[in-house]
Amino acid sequence: MNTPLRCLLIDDEPLAQELLLDHVAQLHSLDIVGVASNALQAIELYQTLKPDLLLLDINLPRMNGYELLGSLPGKAPWVIVISGYQEFAFEGFENNVVDFLLKPVVFSRFVRAITKVQERVQALDAVGSAVGSVTAGNVPSNQLAIKDGKTMVNVACQDIILVEAMSDYVKITLPDRVLVSHQRVSALEKMLPAPLFVRVNRSFIINTTKIRQTDGQQIEMQSGQRVPVGTTYRSVVSSIIRTAL
Structure with a gap:
């Protein structure tokens, strides 16, 4: 910083x-x-x-x-x-x-607290950049080829609302349908553009531009789905709260 x-x-x-x-x-x-x-x-x-x-x-x-x-x-x-x-x-x-x-x-404890603030500021800046880019119409053009059963589907990343891990499968929620693909969520996470997408617990990745509201413990998406926030992910979610949700 x-x-x-x-x-x-x-x-x-x-x-x-x-x-x-x-x-x-x-x-x-x-x-x-x-x-x-x-x-x-x-x-x-x-x-x-x-x-x-x-x-x-x-x-x-x-x-x-x-x-x-x-x-x-x-x-x-x-x-x-x-x-x-x-x-x-x-x-x-x-x-x-x-x-x-x-x-x-104690000085060392003070430094740790300031470091927490700096990390949250940086996370907020990253999320804000992604939200601002989408608001301005500069939506990432990233496309993903997702195998849904036996069918290959071309998906625009910005259309994905959230991703849910289900063992060796992932469930991908879009505005008009849900895809189920045979792959691990960790592999898909690497393909999703950060910071547009944020992991909020071990099973869920969300599109930060599709959030309706959050209290820091739970996130409600624009689709109506509610996603619990994992303890280790709360600093990132706290940063999202401070954007204009």
């Missing part, structure tokens, strides 16, 4: 601010654009600075960090929650935060 993430630090403890500012100063991939000590100041700075990432304490005066997140206008930024209380962690992940750090924040 060449462009530093623009960070807004929100914490009412001077010592915690100092430690986090020191951590940020060690990383060229981060740029602190503002520091807020309470929620109202944070909202004002957020609206003015439009940061990419919030380093957010939970115990703030008058309004806690999660209430602050709910009051922010527009698309939510990336968020790393920082707190001295482990019990706030579960609510953090319910709010789709990238990571939860306990105070005092």
Whole structure:
């Protein structure tokens, strides 16, 4: 990632601010654009600075960090929650935060959290490029020759809604029919153009332009099919959520 993430630090403890500012100063991939000590100041700075990432304490005066997140206008930024209380962690992940750090924040743990953000930003950029290409009419011209039983069918990749693995077979859902082909899903995955197609669990590959909605646990496709999201694939799906679905 060449462009530093623009960070807004929100914490009412001077010592915690100092430690986090020191951590940020060690990383060229981060740029602190503002520091807020309470929620109202944070909202004002957020609206003015439009940061990419919030380093957010939970115990703030008058309004806690999660209430602050709910009051922010527009698309939510990336968020790393920082707190001295482990019990706030579960609510953090319910709010789709990238990571939860306990105070005092150890530098190595901070670096891991920032790396998670960078990975999600990169995944989102890749997905966004594919979605933007299709929206602009620059649809990939990739064609696949799929053997459906004894018949060879020429399929445009962008027409595929999803692929489901069934042992040594794959089921390919198209807008008007379903093909069943004798091949492994891993072989077909290599032929599908990334990042237009994303693996969301061991059995399913989806076309990211055919998503109707998702809550991060399950994806509903435009065809009405619902696909569960595997735990190890949730970071990619989280990135999809942050596109304009």
